[in-house]
Amino acid sequence: xxxxxxxxxxxxxxxxxxxxxxxxxxxxxxxxxxxxxxxxxxxxxxxxxxxxxxxxxxxxxxxxxxxxxxxxxxxxxxxxxxxxxxxxxxxxxxxxxxxxxxxxxxxxxxxxxxxxxxxxxxxxxxxxxxxxxxxxxxxxxxxxxxxxxxxxxxxxxxxxxxxxxxxxxxxxxxxxxxxxxxxxxxx
Ligand code: ADP
Numbered sequence: 001x002x003x004x005x006x007x008x009x010x011x012x013x014x015x016x017x018x019x020x021x022x023x024x025x026x027x028x029x030x031x032x033x034x035x036x037x038x039x040x041x042x043x044x045x046x047x048x049x050x051x052x053x054x055x056x057x058x059x060x061x062x063x064x065x066x067x068x069x070x071x072x073x074x075x076x077x078x079x080x081x082x083x084x085x086x087x088x089x090x091x092x093x094x095x096x097x098x099x100x101x102x103x104x105x106x107x108x109x110x111x112x113x114x115x116x117x118x119x120x121x122x123x124x125x126x127x128x129x130x131x132x133x134x135x136x137x138x139x140x141x142x143x144x145x146x147x148x149x150x151x152x153x154x155x156x157x158x159x160x161x162x163x164x165x166x167x168x169x170x171x172x173x174x175x176x177x178x179x180x181x182x183x184x185x186x187x
Contacts, residue, residue: 001026001080001185002105004087006155007113008148009141010123011170012177016113017084019178024185027075031064031086034071053135056143058151061091072099088152093159110159111181115170117145 001024005013014030021028035053038046045067049059068086075081087093100106115123121141128136135144159165168180 004083004110010120011113011115017082027081030084056140113170
């Protein structure tokens with residue numbers, strides 16, 4: 001399993017990536033989780049990233065690529081990996097292709113988790129109440145959606161052009177979405 005999970009913020013791709021990784025023994029790499037842990041430990045990278053994250057902007061490609069490179073290389077070859085929240089820009093996708101080429105690996109599936117804007121907004125507002133994430137305020141949510149449309153959504157065409165894109169409807173219960181993903185993984 002060498003997958004990329006693509007989808008808007010709040011689409012549930014992180015939840016699904018975690019479940020799949022546990023079930024299939026794959027490594028789960030979430031750039032959002034990695035960044036939050038850098039912020040929490042107060043590293044130099046975390047401090048630089050935080051300003052962007054709090055505004056709902058993307059952290060510059062250069063920082064993300066530096067952060068992910070070592071992790072990709074140190075991953076066991078075994079049962080594969082699920083990339084969650086990366087790549088998020090076309091430049092990141094191109095850089096990922098290069099890194100994987102060097103490692104003689106490739107992506108076998110890109111899964112788009114589709115969820116409409118209204119549902120996203122209500123989910124993120126709910127998460128803000130529960131978890132108090134600094135980037136879940138209304139203004140920042142709108143900014144993140146905008147950034148997704150402009151910078152990340154073009155990756156749908158990028159990967160569908162390479163014939164590796166599959167879609168699942170994310171506006172259904174977690175286990176139902178998971179059932180579809182499991183079938184894809186087993187097919
Ligand atoms: P969500 O998918 O809910 O927006 P994530 O946890 O994936 O949340 O990411 C949170 C924030 O971390 C993003 O809004 C962005 O600022 C930053 N981030 C995560 N991954 C990347 C990436 N690949 N490139 C640039 N910024 C990123």
